[in-house]
Amino acid sequence: SQTIHQWPATLVQPVGSPLSLECTVEGTSNPNLYWYRQAAGRGLQLLFYSVGIGQISSEVPQNLSASRPQDRQFILSSKKLLLSDSGFYLCAWSVIRGRSEQYFGPGTRLTVT
Amino acid sequence: SQQGEEDPQALSIQEGENATMNCSYKTSINNLQWYRQNSGRGLVHLILIRSNEREKHSGRLRVTLDTSKKSSSLLITASRAADTASYFCATAGTTTGGTSYGKLTFGQGTILTVHP
Numbered sequence: 098s099q100t101i102h103q104w105p106a107t108l109v110q111p112v113g114s115p116l117s118l119e120c121t122v123e124g125t126s127n128p129n130l131y132w133y134r135q136a137a138g139r140g141l142q143l144l145f146y147s148v149g150i151g152q153i154s155s156e157v158p159q160n161l162s163a164s165r166p167q168d169r170q171f172i173l174s175s176k177k178l179l180l181s182d183s184g185f186y187l188c189a190w191s192v193i194r195g196r197s198e199q200y201f202g203p204g205t206r207l208t209v210t
Numbered sequence: 211s212q213q214g215e216e217d218p219q220a221l222s223i224q225e226g227e228n229a230t231m232n233c234s235y236k237t238s239i240n241n242l243q244w245y246r247q248n249s250g251r252g253l254v255h256l257i258l259i260r261s262n263e264r265e266k267h268s269g270r271l272r273v274t275l276d277t278s279k280k281s282s283s284l285l286i287t288a289s290r291a292a293d294t295a296s297y298f299c300a301t302a303g304t305t306t307g308g309t310s311y312g313k314l315t316f317g318q319g320t321i322l323t324v325h326p
Binding site for chain 1: 240241243250251252253254255258298300302312313314315316317318319321
């Protein structure tokens with residue numbers, strides 16, 4: 098069965114510090130991968146998606162970047178965090194050709210102080 | 211941009227009652243999905259309904275889709291305290307050239323509270 102991992106679960110970082118959030122998927126090959134951000138009490142905002150190694154599409158201009166160094170690894174990064182980067186970050190995967198159901202990781206709660 | 215808009219924003223009911231949540235969207239879709247999120251957790255896929263379907267059932271869940279009105283509803287029958295969560299609709303857009311990247315557009319969600 099497929100499993101998706103995210104770490105860390107919680108992170109408190111000062112403004113201006115770098116960020117690296119990691120997401121890995123097990124039990125499937127060549128998945129589509131997604132990074133979302135969720136503000137408190139709000140819906141999900143798609144930040145990045147990837148259809149293959151090294152292929153990243155950005156949905157919104159921002160202070161963040163994403164990379165996919167391996168088939169089942171997706172990394173969200175920032176060189177200098179802003180207060181507005183605080184939120185709940187969710188990674189998800191789906192099959193490339195299919196009905197597009199997405200399967201979510203447990204999320205990372207990021208607080209920028 | 212957010213396409214799905216859920217209504218109501220919050221719903222509070224007693225155990226055993228039915229809960230109905232509505233979702234409206236703006237553009238043509240390939241399918242519409244409903245997800246559930248417990249507080250502080252990731253989302254869990256509940257049910258998918260294709261654009262050529264009108265109704266779908268899964269256990270205590272019933273989803274309807276009206277593409278002419280660009281709306282969907284999720285009905286949870288005989289609700290339980292464990293159903294307390296946020297519920298989101300998400301739309302998958304139509305594709306061109308047969309390529310689908312599986313992108314979804316999520317609504318703002320309905321917070322459901324079921325009192326024991």
